Amino acid sequence: MKIRCAGLILVLIVFCLAANAQNLPRMANGKPDFSGVWDHPRVADVTRDGKTCGGETPGCSQKGNGELSFTAEGTKRWKGPRIDFTAYCLPWGYSRSSQVEYPLEIMQRPDRLAFLYESNNIFHVVHLDGRDHPRNLEPSWMGHSVGKWEGDTLVIDTVGFNGKTYIDTAEHPSSEALHIIERLSYMDPQHLNYEVTFDDPKMYTKPIKNTRVYARMKPGDELMEYWCMENNKTLLEHHLPDLKLDQLHQ
Amino acid sequence: MKLYIAVIALALLAVALPAAAHHAFAAEFDVNKPVKVNGTITKIEFLNPHAWLYVDVKDPDGTTTNWRFELGAPNALIRLGWKTDTVKAGTEVEITGFRAKSGGPVANGRSIKLPDGRELFSGGSAPTADR
Numbered sequence: 001m002k003i004r005c006a007g008l009i010l011v012l013i014v015f016c017l018a019a020n021a022q023n024l025p026r027m028a029n030g031k032p033d034f035s036g037v038w039d040h041p042r043v044a045d046v047t048r049d050g051k052t053c054g055g056e057t058p059g060c061s062q063k064g065n066g067e068l069s070f071t072a073e074g075t076k077r078w079k080g081p082r083i084d085f086t087a088y089c090l091p092w093g094y095s096r097s098s099q100v101e102y103p104l105e106i107m108q109r110p111d112r113l114a115f116l117y118e119s120n121n122i123f124h125v126v127h128l129d130g131r132d133h134p135r136n137l138e139p140s141w142m143g144h145s146v147g148k149w150e151g152d153t154l155v156i157d158t159v160g161f162n163g164k165t166y167i168d169t170a171e172h173p174s175s176e177a178l179h180i181i182e183r184l185s186y187m188d189p190q191h192l193n194y195e196v197t198f199d200d201p202k203m204y205t206k207p208i209k210n211t212r213v214y215a216r217m218k219p220g221d222e223l224m225e226y227w228c229m230e231n232n233k234t235l236l237e238h239h240l241p242d243l244k245l246d247q248l249h250q
Numbered sequence: 251m252k253l254y255i256a257v258i259a260l261a262l263l264a265v266a267l268p269a270a271a272h273h274a275f276a277a278e279f280d281v282n283k284p285v286k287v288n289g290t291i292t293k294i295e296f297l298n299p300h301a302w303l304y305v306d307v308k309d310p311d312g313t314t315t316n317w318r319f320e321l322g323a324p325n326a327l328i329r330l331g332w333k334t335d336t337v338k339a340g341t342e343v344e345i346t347g348f349r350a351k352s353g354g355p356v357a358n359g360r361s362i363k364l365p366d367g368r369e370l371f372s373g374g375s376a377p378t379a380d381r
Binding site: 055056087101102227228229230234 | 277278295297298299300302320323324325326328329330352
């Protein structure tokens, strides 16, 4: 009897999982379609946990890495003087673009996926056409991203950073060696599982891992405008020391 | 007892408020210097990256000081229920926040009480419990 019950429960679980997988939004090619406006946790510090969406939609969560293990160079950068270029309205970089409190939109085609970020109204393209990263990438703030499917999970691999961005608002450092791997999958039609690994062997002896849940925003919620430089009193009233060009190139 | 309730209320408020990402709160404001003023709104700048609210506050010596409070970005305020004309010049308000490190009548706003009793959260950048 016990075995029969267990068997029945197993069949029901498999049936429910299969039904859920079939109900997920999909592209014509059968791959999951992540298109939509998504609220996500604000992650000011990748070591810490969180349980709210930046835009107040219910259902987000963030599982932080806990304590980080720095290399000698990482410790030097972490404890030394730092400049947060975002305070001067320079780019967030790839990691912080999806860690601010403002939502993002995903627009997807079979061969590419675009993240549209409300914050500073910027975008980032992930190539899904099977290409690899180009050789001799020019370093950039946002890096170069390619995505490959593992079943219904999209694995986004991003390299080619310029080392000028911090991993988070807490200013955990990064270098040109930063390699970001993101795994995106549906939990259900209204929620995404998002796992991110920051691997930067110049700064950390172990990769940094975070697991997050994104929540689909309610119908009618759209991205809005956000500009860093409009009535930015911090800069307009010179609350910060002026940024010198050589500070960007050191 | 009152202090106990105030501490709990402040903790709940801290959980409820979103934090802005444009700059670190601690770079400009001091979480250990809470402030509460009553006054008359003179101007609101509903602009990025932070809205600013200006309030005339009567001092005990009869003079008037124009305080300014940094709020969240317009998009964050709109999601919290604000509109560009939610608060107008001439409205009497009670506003709480945290003072600027640089001193002077400048602060990061946390919540605003309107004459009809409504309380608006500011979407300010003060640190919160889990972010």
